[in-house]
Amino acid sequence: MNKIIGYIIFTIVVVSTIFLYTKYYKANDMKQEKVIFTFFGAPGCGKGTLAEQAVNKLGFQVISTGDLCRKNIAEQTEVGKEIEKIIKAGKLVPDELITGMLTDWIKQNADPDKPLILDGFPRTKGQARIFAQYLKENMPEYKFRIIKIDLSEEEIVSRLAGRRVCENKACQAVYHISMPEVQDGICKKCGSKLISRADDKEEVVRERLNVYNKNEKELLDFYKSNGFEIETLNIAGLSRKQVFEKFKSIL
Template sequence: MRIVLVGPPGAGKGTQAAFLAKNLSIPHISTGDLFRANISQGTALGKQAKAIMDAGNLVPDEVTIGMALDRMAQSDAENGFLLDGFPRNVFQAEALDAALKDQGQELDAVLDLEVPEEEVVKRIAGRRICRNDSAHVFHATYSPPKTEGVCDVCGGELYQRPDDTEETVRKRLDVYHTQTEPIIDHYKAQGLVVTLSAEGKVAEVTERAMDALNRTA
């Protein structure tokens, strides 16, 4: 299956993508991983992206598209893939459509993970991370530490990342609504969008997604 996963920040796209890709035996292709891999491997696109980022500028769509298409052309994606974070806007979506058409392929589904805006803010703004190990993550409401501000695992100080503040989260949501949300209408016109509630336990959301994909297969 060839799937695009879309949803606002805090919808749990990365978590769901990992589970769904494993269940479907297809690679999980995320924009963040693409950038890190290309930069660390010193590819032509990676060098171009790094120079742009080091200058404090946004990476152009063409570079992101190039990285995504290169990754999708690898052998493990021959029978499908799950895209997470790409396409991020309508221009990228149109480029993906054209590339797939050239290969005689098409998307099977676009999973739209829906979460109420205030829940997104609550999820992200409540996150607290250990300064000693960023893998130790807590939440002020959903999974608080035994002692406020102290990591249960190693005793390190818990802190809130600057991009997790409520003000920053709302700005990220504005960007999502302006730039990314329009791709949902783009794909609705193709009859590809499956809208799912991303509220509840992780396993419940995964089950909803798998049920929906099985119905589209």
């Protein structure tokens, strides 16, 4: 009898030790992995929605360089004043300035325990190059992951060209013509008329896609030729929820 109790206690001790060790080790491991994500994908592919879900459900952080520019201008910081002057002169904001503003933000505000998503960055090859160099030299503890959200042109065109928005500026609900509830062309939230945005017209969408694809190819070519891995997330036919599940599965 004593022998059996002895065995049981021994087993419990061994199992709990392994369990606690694994748990501690894992927690530590996860803490050490600092990740910065950037999503590539044509307008209408759902990049924004995916980032939003990652923030709300997984506790990721997201930083939009567009928002950061506007914030700096509104607060009239040094960099904000500089950017404002350049924009007012009708010139392009230099890549060094945008990238410097972003890396300053990361240094001061990024929570090292949370993966970070870059929204709207990099836009140019220059930004990609400066940022990659910066990470290598100053933040080698960060892993930079490039996710390419893949959707066929036809699917994107159908998504965008079929989009209907509420004309009530205070509502701006977004629908798709395939939804049964909007067949009458009336917003279900406020009763206003649904319209198709001018830049959602098919020819305009195709033109936007051409411009986007050309720029994206240049950026991805830069990353490929510099040894970065590009992870593809094929989302053909997937719902928002399924896209999120697929993203979670590659984390």
